Amino acid sequence: MSPSVPLQEMIRAIRSARTQCEERGVIQRECAAIRAQFRQSDNGGRSHNLAKLLYVHMLGYPAHFGQMECVRMIASPRYSEKRVGYLGAMMLLDEKQDASLLITNSIKNDLSHSNQYVQSLALCTLACMGSAEMCRDLAPEIDRLLQSSNSYIKKKAALCAVHIVRKVQDLGELFVPAARSLLSEKNHGVLHGAVVLITQLCERNPETLKRFRKTVPDLVQIMKGLIISGYSPEHDVSGISDPFLQVRILRLLRILGRNSESASDAMNDLLAQVATNTDSTKTVGNAVLYETVLTVLDIKSESGLRVLAVNILGRFLLNSDRNIRYIAMTSLQKIVGTDHNAVQRHRGTIVDCLKDQDASVKRRALELSLALVSASNIRSMIKELLLFLSSCPPELKAQATSGIFIAAERYAPSKRWHIDTILHVLTTAGGDVRDETVPNLIHLITSASELHCYTVHKLYRALLTDISQQSLVQVACWCIGEYGDLLLKGECQETEPVQVSEDDVLDALETVLQSHMSSSATRGFALTATMKLSTRITDNVDRIRSIVSIYGSCIDVELQQRAVEYNALFKKYDHMRAAVLERMPLIEKNNSGNANGEPLQQSPAAQTLPIITSSSAGGDLLDLLGGLEPTPGPVTPGFDGHCEQQSDSSLAVTLTATNASQSDISGFTLQAAVPKSVQLNMNAPSRDSLPAQGAAQLTQLVMLNNPNKVGVTHDNTQSCHLKMIAYGKNVAIFCELFFGLIHLV
Amino acid sequence: MIHFLLLFSRQGKLRLQKWFTPLSELEKKKVIRDMTLMVLARPPRTSNFLQWRDLKIVYKRYASLYFCTGLEEKDNELLALEMIHRYVELLDKYFGNVCELDIIFNFEKAYFILDEFLMCGEILETSKFAVGGSVEEADTLQETMEEYMSKPAY
Numbered sequence: 001m002s003p004s005v006p007l008q009e010m011i012r013a014i015r016s017a018r019t020q021c022e023e024r025g026v027i028q029r030e031c032a033a034i035r036a037q038f039r040q041s042d043n044g045g046r047s048h049n050l051a052k053l054l055y056v057h058m059l060g061y062p063a064h065f066g067q068m069e070c071v072r073m074i075a076s077p078r079y080s081e082k083r084v085g086y087l088g089a090m091m092l093l094d095e096k097q098d099a100s101l102l103i104t105n106s107i108k109n110d111l112s113h114s115n116q117y118v119q120s121l122a123l124c125t126l127a128c129m130g131s132a133e134m135c136r137d138l139a140p141e142i143d144r145l146l147q148s149s150n151s152y153i154k155k156k157a158a159l160c161a162v163h164i165v166r167k168v169q170d171l172g173e174l175f176v177p178a179a180r181s182l183l184s185e186k187n188h189g190v191l192h193g194a195v196v197l198i199t200q201l202c203e204r205n206p207e208t209l210k211r212f213r214k215t216v217p218d219l220v221q222i223m224k225g226l227i228i229s230g231y232s233p234e235h236d237v238s239g240i241s242d243p244f245l246q247v248r249i250l251r252l253l254r255i256l257g258r259n260s261e262s263a264s265d266a267m268n269d270l271l272a273q274v275a276t277n278t279d280s281t282k283t284v285g286n287a288v289l290y291e292t293v294l295t296v297l298d299i300k301s302e303s304g305l306r307v308l309a310v311n312i313l314g315r316f317l318l319n320s321d322r323n324i325r326y327i328a329m330t331s332l333q334k335i336v337g338t339d340h341n342a343v344q345r346h347r348g349t350i351v352d353c354l355k356d357q358d359a360s361v362k363r364r365a366l367e368l369s370l371a372l373v374s375a376s377n378i379r380s381m382i383k384e385l386l387l388f389l390s391s392c393p394p395e396l397k398a399q400a401t402s403g404i405f406i407a408a409e410r411y412a413p414s415k416r417w418h419i420d421t422i423l424h425v426l427t428t429a430g431g432d433v434r435d436e437t438v439p440n441l442i443h444l445i446t447s448a449s450e451l452h453c454y455t456v457h458k459l460y461r462a463l464l465t466d467i468s469q470q471s472l473v474q475v476a477c478w479c480i481g482e483y484g485d486l487l488l489k490g491e492c493q494e495t496e497p498v499q500v501s502e503d504d505v506l507d508a509l510e511t512v513l514q515s516h517m518s519s520s521a522t523r524g525f526a527l528t529a530t531m532k533l534s535t536r537i538t539d540n541v542d543r544i545r546s547i548v549s550i551y552g553s554c555i556d557v558e559l560q561q562r563a564v565e566y567n568a569l570f571k572k573y574d575h576m577r578a579a580v581l582e583r584m585p586l587i588e589k590n591n592s593g594n595a596n597g598e599p600l601q602q603s604p605a606a607q608t609l610p611i612i613t614s615s616s617a618g619g620d621l622l623d624l625l626g627g628l629e630p631t632p633g634p635v636t637p638g639f640d641g642h643c644e645q646q647s648d649s650s651l652a653v654t655l656t657a658t659n660a661s662q663s664d665i666s667g668f669t670l671q672a673a674v675p676k677s678v679q680l681n682m683n684a685p686s687r688d689s690l691p692a693q694g695a696a697q698l699t700q701l702v703m704l705n706n707p708n709k710v711g712v713t714h715d716n717t718q719s720c721h722l723k724m725i726a727y728g729k730n731v732a733i734f735c736e737l738f739f740g741l742i743h744l745v
Numbered sequence: 746m747i748h749f750l751l752l753f754s755r756q757g758k759l760r761l762q763k764w765f766t767p768l769s770e771l772e773k774k775k776v777i778r779d780m781t782l783m784v785l786a787r788p789p790r791t792s793n794f795l796q797w798r799d800l801k802i803v804y805k806r807y808a809s810l811y812f813c814t815g816l817e818e819k820d821n822e823l824l825a826l827e828m829i830h831r832y833v834e835l836l837d838k839y840f841g842n843v844c845e846l847d848i849i850f851n852f853e854k855a856y857f858i859l860d861e862f863l864m865c866g867e868i869l870e871t872s873k874f875a876v877g878g879s880v881e882e883a884d885t886l887q888e889t890m891e892e893y894m895s896k897p898a899y
Binding site for chain 2: 008011015051059083128152156166189192193245283284286
């Protein structure tokens with residue numbers, strides 16, 4: 001075909017423009033000329049002008065004034081103009097433009113044109129930008145074309161029908177008979193179109209799916225024909241006969257075989273044959289094998305076949321081609337839940353892929369490795385993952401750290417190993433860990449009482465080396481504050497002893513306080529730690545006093561408040577200081593607030609749950625209040641809660657308090673704080689004192705109403721923090737209430 | 746189904762764009778920008794697959810042109826590579842040793858060939874010869890019609 005000379009001249013002119021400005025100038029001139037030409041009536045060069053406009057449009061310049069010209073050209077009797085007109089329609093118009101409605105009539109006429117190429121233009125354009133109305137209008141026409149004798153038209157009509165079904169699902173019924181009959185075609189193009197159409201119909205309508213299950217033997221037959229057929233030059237790709245058709249048939253078989261024993265049985269042999277006979281040296285063979293594996297794993301195949309499929313994936317993992325390794329890992333990710341042991345066999349290779357250069361492969365390997373961690377391989381896996389973390393690309397760091405934490409928490413063989421692992425992560429990637437890590441780690445450390453000495457030594461050393469990782473510094477400060485006396489004693493079984501003087505420790509804490517790298521929260525930790533040391537060290541109390549008083553005039557309000565309060569503790573309440581700053585009791589963990597945030601699955605009906613005192617993120621606030629009791633153990637009334645869901649948005653909580661201790665609790669009052677979106681109504685308690693040893697109970701009814709359903713998550717839970725502070729003997733209890741799913745903690 | 750097919754040069758200039766889902770002009774520009782940035786930033790000898798939003802991106806470089814397509818979750822990426830390769834073969838057969846300039850100066854022909862090969866985001870014709878044959882026949886039709894039309898009518 002002779003090239004369009006005017007078009008080529010314009011392209012040459014645009015390309016020879018040396019600057020962006022010059023190019024814009026050329027294009028503006030050309031567009032003006034084109035607009036002028038459009039306004040003229042019929043002339044011979046219309047198709048060239050529209051082609052020029054389309055080129056300009058591809059460069060990114062506005063071309064909407066060409067839309068009407070497209071409409072006019074589509075209606076022209078000349079084939080050359082129709083061709084460019086339809087191309088323009090596909091590029092410039094879409095279903096949202098008003099002008100697209102104007103071409104509906106032209107398309108309708110062209111669908112019944114005598115020339116198949118004109119028909120094909122109309123079919124192509126309808127399939128590209130047909131709106132729902134157009135599809136509804138023209139569907140019967142497409143159905144008629146599906147039954148014509150011309151293969152060229154049939155294959156295009158099949159894909160046009162696919163578009164119609166995507167746009168208007170109900171019209172699918174119309175095409176079912178024609179689609180069924182197309183399966184007996186010999187022409188590969190038509191067959192391919194038919195398979196795609198049937199796939200669409202089955203995906204959208206389960207009824208149709210059942211009907212098409214009967215075609216499984218026919219599909220198996222066609223596949224067998226493709227596999228064993230001789231060389232066909234027009235369909236052959238590197239020894240595979242028509243891989244595109246093979247893959248589509250496999251995909252359809254997958255949909256038909258899912259959840260159906262009989263259909264799966266019918267295709268077992270075929271899948272085994274394809275899996276064993278396909279040549280896997282080239283990409284195209286691997287494409288067919290990949291689709292086969294996906295099909296085998298998705299249908300109800302027999303176990304031998306499944307093993308074969310997983311082995312193929314294992315072979316893919318060892319392939320030198322990166323693409324193949326990538327898709328192998330993607331597929332293994334999908335089945336790691338169901339065929340866990342089979343995937344475990346390939347763990348070594350997967351872990352090796354962590355060291356691959358390619359970022360996509362690394363990402364897949366990381367996800368898969370985290371899924372494969374189990375109690376038996378935890379040590380070696382975490383070692384590999386920590387190695388990975390040190391050279392990990394930044395976009396994967398957050399995922400890697402949280403994955404390591406979850407795995408370590410689930411399968412830690414010993415507390416010391418757990419603490420070591422978390423410390424290692426904090427030193428390597430402390431900036432990318434989540435916020436809950438600090439309180440979680442603190443809780444872990446307090447629960448491992450035999451390791452306090454070891455931990456504090458290790459953290460002190462880490463603090464000396466590097467104070468830039470905020471999470472690490474915060475934990476280190478907290479530990480030094482709590483266990484500073486162990487640090488100063490200097491002897492420790494588990495690590496080499498080091499002579500630390502009180503000045504050294506205070507120097508370290510002061511460095512943290514003064515460093516510009518420390519965040520406000522970190523400095524808060526450091527200040528509290530310094531204060532706590534005042535009871536644990538003997539000589540340098542004055543130094544501590546001076547530090548604390550300096551921060552009494554700090555700009556940071558939080559620090560200032562703390563410093564002033566600590567100052568007061570030195571001056572007016574010195575008699576209480578030792579008690580306030582005592583060693584923290586063991587905090588019991590608030591399980592519902594963990595990383596995954598999965599609330600316990602309990603029915604919202606009346607529930608009773610045990611009370612646990614929770615640790616909130618402000619660990620040092622708890623310090624202050626937790627140490628308020630003058631007696632060694634806390635005297636807490638036992639709390640029981642009954643929750644009843646009154647309606648969709650309100651909850652009635654009945655709290656029962658009992659006192660199992662030796663002494664009476666008098667002056668019992670309940671205070672509750674809820675978020676603004678929740679309304680709280682408290683009835684009066686039944687009595688205001690609790691005699692000792694459970695002699696009597698106290699009940700109080702609290703109504704919670706959430707009329708706007710603020711904060712209700714998709715599974716109808718809402719966390720509503722109900723802080724209850726009972727004043728008897730200065731005892732503080734923090735409780736949390738989850739709306740809907742109860743969790744009185 | 747594939748959502749789009751883009752061809753761009755190593756300098757990021759777009760040479761062909763085919764969209765199989767309705768998107769606004771603004772969205773199209775955004776996709777083009779994201780694709781060019783992502784694909785051109787890939788170092789050599791990495792895999793040809795990427796993840797972008799909820800689409801799988803498959804790209805392949807042929808000489809100075811990048812062919813980039815976006816697939817859905819259930820599509821076969823290796824087959825998409827084969828599909829891109831088939832399209833390049835078709836262009837090669839039609840233009841005879843195709844290069845980027847051919848596609849620049851004859852972009853409408855590249856579109857016609859594409860429309861004979863893909864439709865609705867799916868492959869239309871799996872035979873190598875059939876696609877080239879149809880395009881050539883359509884070209885002949887165009888010429889004869891042109892000749893016919895340009896004869897003066899007495």
